[in-house]
Amino acid sequence: MKQIIKNIENNISKLGILALLISLGIMFSCEDNTLPETGSIADLTAPQSSFSFTQGVGPDEEWKDYTFSNQSQSSTTYSWAFGDGDTSTEIEPAHTFAGEGTYTVTLTAKDGLEVMSTSSQEITVIKPLVVVAITPEISGADFEDIAEVCGTGDSRDCWRLSGAAIHKTTSDGESDTRGVKYPSGNGDNRVTYQAFSVSPNTKYALTVRYALQADGDAIRASVIDGQLSNFSEFASATLLGQESGTINDGKGNFNTITVSFETGANTDISILFDHDGNTKDSYLDNAAVKPE
Incomplete structure (x- = not known):
């Protein structure tokens, strides 16, 4: 009779340990230790793609040169398409267009969870007109007293x-x-x-x-x-x-x-x-x- 009771107690002890291990397994499996990458806040702040640009100024061909300012938010990676077949993954790239024309520039911004946002702008590249400054004619500039x-x-x-x-x-x-x-x-x-x-x-x-x-x-x-x-x-x-x-x-x-x-x-x-x-x-x- 004593042996039967002892066997029951051992089985109860083993069942308790097993239940404890199962419980701990459930707890650990419910924890998510994966953190979003820098700049991403899951379910709270989605990426917002935005940018501005500046045309180059200079005496030669600088009017073809554009620099881009990245104003996106909550993003970690960027993909630019300049509308002429060229692309870039730089945060704030510079790009030289081949010549005059209208180009659709697109910026795709992503966060660490691969959530993306896209924005586009049309850029009309035009060679600036060269304004010739007036050279004033000074009357009597040499102070000569001549007819008329x-x-x-x-x-x-x-x-x-x-x-x-x-x-x-x-x-x-x-x-x-x-x-x-x-x-x-x-x-x-x-x-x-x-x-x-x-x-x-x-x-x-x-x-x-x-x-x-x-x-x-x-x-x-x-x-x-x-x-x-x-x-x-x-x-x-x-x-x-x-x-x-x-x-x-x-x-x-x-x-x-x-x-x-x-x-x-x-x-x-x-x-x-x-x-x-x-x-x-x-x-x-x-x-x-x-x-x-």
């Missing part, structure tokens, strides 16, 4: 400004041609002014030749944003650039003043040359304004 210049034959009539005394002309210009003469002394300040039109948002350079005879003397070149009706407006005018020539190489030995400037939105500008009581006569010749 400025309508009168007197080059000074191209350069007058109300409220200011006009420069004198002289045969002591560059290479013994006619040019501007600014007489010496504080009581005889002369002004040389002209207004004209230029291209907007364009870089230009004003150049003019000058000669001085005394150290400390100077001739000033100013580029004005806008046009003046009277010299009194000059003191408060907005300047696009201003430079002074101060090299004294003596009469007949000319140097260059260069004023680099950008026009901005205004297409109407003006230039003004003046001095401030030079101790000796000074000279000016051959003014020009050209795109840089």
Whole structure:
């Protein structure tokens, strides 16, 4: 009888251990130890494909070059199709199109669970028009008094400004041609002014030749944003650039003043040359304004 009871107890013990092992197996089998890859949140945040692009800028063929900015969310891998047969798996690729045309660029973004999102944009690749900047014609730029210049034959009539005394002309210009003469002394300040039109948002350079005879003397070149009706407006005018020539190489030995400037939105500008009581006569010749 005792042996029968002992056998029953052993069987119950074995059944308990077996039940325990089965229970543990169920617990472990219910756990999911697989984690989504970086950037993926299962069942909460699906991938969202999105991108922008920028066209290249430059003097040659850069207009064919595009760079792409990847703005996708919750994604780990990317596949680009540029609409011309080329593809890429880079996050933010650069691509050169063969030429002008309309291309459908597609970005497919995936997360670690292989959930995907696709977005497409049409890109019209066009070679930019080359805008030729205006090269203004400066009337009487060489200060020669010739027939019909400025309508009168007197080059000074191209350069007058109300409220200011006009420069004198002289045969002591560059290479013994006619040019501007600014007489010496504080009581005889002369002004040389002209207004004209230029291209907007364009870089230009004003150049003019000058000669001085005394150290400390100077001739000033100013580029004005806008046009003046009277010299009194000059003191408060907005300047696009201003430079002074101060090299004294003596009469007949000319140097260059260069004023680099950008026009901005205004297409109407003006230039003004003046001095401030030079101790000796000074000279000016051959003014020009050209795109840089």
